[in-house]
Amino acid sequence: MSELQHVDIAIIGGGMVGASLAALLPDSLSVALLESFPMPAMDAKIPQYQPSYDARSTALSHSSYAIFEQAGIWPLLRQHVEPIQQVHVSDKGNWGSTVMDHQSEGLEALGFVVENAWLGRSLLHFLQHNTAVNFLCPATVHQVRPQADGAEIEYRLGRDDTTPVRKLTAKLVVVADGARSQICSSLGIHTNVTDYQHTAIVTNVSTSEPHQGIAYERFTANGPLALLPLTAQDGENRSALIWTMPSDIAEPLIDAADSAFLAALQDTFGRRMGEFRRVGQRHAYPLMLTTVDEQVRRHLVVLGNAAHSLHPVAGQGFNLALRDVQVLANLIADGQKTVRSAGDLTLLEEYQRQQLLDQKTTALFSDVLPGLFARRQLPLVVGRGMGLLALELVPSLKSSFVRFATGMRQHSGGGY
Numbered sequence: 001m002s003e004l005q006h007v008d009i010a011i012i013g014g015g016m017v018g019a020s021l022a023a024l025l026p027d028s029l030s031v032a033l034l035e036s037f038p039m040p041a042m043d044a045k046i047p048q049y050q051p052s053y054d055a056r057s058t059a060l061s062h063s064s065y066a067i068f069e070q071a072g073i074w075p076l077l078r079q080h081v082e083p084i085q086q087v088h089v090s091d092k093g094n095w096g097s098t099v100m101d102h103q104s105e106g107l108e109a110l111g112f113v114v115e116n117a118w119l120g121r122s123l124l125h126f127l128q129h130n131t132a133v134n135f136l137c138p139a140t141v142h143q144v145r146p147q148a149d150g151a152e153i154e155y156r157l158g159r160d161d162t163t164p165v166r167k168l169t170a171k172l173v174v175v176a177d178g179a180r181s182q183i184c185s186s187l188g189i190h191t192n193v194t195d196y197q198h199t200a201i202v203t204n205v206s207t208s209e210p211h212q213g214i215a216y217e218r219f220t221a222n223g224p225l226a227l228l229p230l231t232a233q234d235g236e237n238r239s240a241l242i243w244t245m246p247s248d249i250a251e252p253l254i255d256a257a258d259s260a261f262l263a264a265l266q267d268t269f270g271r272r273m274g275e276f277r278r279v280g281q282r283h284a285y286p287l288m289l290t291t292v293d294e295q296v297r298r299h300l301v302v303l304g305n306a307a308h309s310l311h312p313v314a315g316q317g318f319n320l321a322l323r324d325v326q327v328l329a330n331l332i333a334d335g336q337k338t339v340r341s342a343g344d345l346t347l348l349e350e351y352q353r354q355q356l357l358d359q360k361t362t363a364l365f366s367d368v369l370p371g372l373f374a375r376r377q378l379p380l381v382v383g384r385g386m387g388l389l390a391l392e393l394v395p396s397l398k399s400s401f402v403r404f405a406t407g408m409r410q411h412s413g414g415g416y
Helices: 016-024 062-071 074-080 116-130 182-186 247-254 258-269 317-337 345-374 378-393 395-405
Strands: 006-012 031-034 057-061 081-084 086-091 097-101 111-115 134-136 139-147 150-157 166-175 191-207 214-219 224-229 237-246 276-279 283-292 300-302
Touching (some): 016 317, 057 116, 062 074, 062 317, 074 111, 074 116, 139 182, 237 247, 237 258, 247 258, 247 283, 258 276, 283 345, 317 345
Parallel strands (some): 006 031, 031 134, 086 214
Antiparallel strands (some): 214 224
């Protein structure tokens, strides 16, 4: 393609958040997607699906399903997802538990678990076949420079530092390059970091009993443990494990022999799914809450983990980011009707105003919940048990909680 010089919107970061925004933006806008990894070859009909036992996964809430369905992405994506029919919440060693069921809420599923590789390939396939998005990848962004009527991006194509520096101007630059964003740092946007001193061990496990579409959230003294249902593979019952604990406790488990790891997991989780038989490659992630002081400036918006990276409890991070994406895309589309630039500051401030409560509430929920369940003082233990019992006995209370957890508290008509 000839060298691009100007677009309406430039998205830095072609991961799940950046690609989702590109897919939801109006076709009338020119869009460039700058990504540091090479773009996979375009598939003729459907993207290649290469199942891997060790593939990492994301739990999509019902609101995320609705967003992808409205955008036309869901028919492709759903070919390799596993529905969550129930969510079982318990407090290890203490009384009180609750079960949330999709039928009680009148939903097809409470959510869906999808392998990240399939989600990424589906989004890129959709962009390649259904949009006019310009892909600039692999690309390294060196600088974003504000201008009077937009912003200028300096970047190199390829991974060779000797290639020429190119320039691209845009009315709106979207920063979606991940947590602790280098672009944000270079622009003087401060990142607030709360280090939990905990680590999440993420892996896949096999069990002797099928998961039956149940997701488990088990709170322990060391931190929450989640098991998410995955599609079976080669006759094995698979689940995705997200196990959080203090970093000094996690360190020996990360490199432990499989038998020792599975024994520790069995002791912590119990035998609701029978025997843990196999564990895949383990990944360790230090847990931090990060937020930026500024999400919007004139001609600039920060999205995804670059804007807010949350504790993984209840799987809220990507789902919150996708709600952000939809609200921003809708406002940009409305702005086109009134000939308002995508980089207009009043438009971007309206986006932040609309999403601020959702962001703060979700971040607070993800921040407070693990600590609340980790405390073992008797009054708190009793209070938690009563809270879980109340959810079980009061349908309206449980329904409100489900609507919060699935991102539907403001959801209506297929959009958030």
